Amino acid sequence: xxxxxxxxxxxxxxxxxxxxxxxxxxxxxxxxxxxxxxxxxxxxxxxxxxxxxxxxxxxxxxxxxxxxxxxxxx
Numbered sequence: 527x528x529x530x531x532x533x534x535x536x537x538x539x540x541x542x543x544x545x546x547x548x549x550x551x552x553x554x555x556x557x558x559x560x561x562x563x564x565x566x567x568x569x570x571x572x573x574x575x576x577x578x579x580x581x582x583x584x585x586x587x588x589x590x591x592x593x594x595x596x597x598x599x600x
Contacts, residue, residue, distance in 0.1 A: 549597045556593040560586045 563586065564578065577583075 553593060553597055557590065560590060 563582070567578065568574075568576065
């Protein structure tokens with residue numbers, strides 16, 4: 527929000543407006559929540575067995591795709 531109010535910082539970070547910031551935050555919340563499921567389901571690294579169940583993985587993958595499409599096409 528500080529960058530939005532300062533013209534000098536807008537030049538440094540590139541011009542963006544409130545709607546672009548909201549879109550990025552939405553994608554961060556969606557991806558962060560889903561990745562948290564992968565990280566907390568096992569004590570070891572999440573790419574090692576036991577792998578997540580196929581329905582869980584497919585549901586998360588489709589939700590991520592839907593979120594990106596929502597952001598891209600409104």
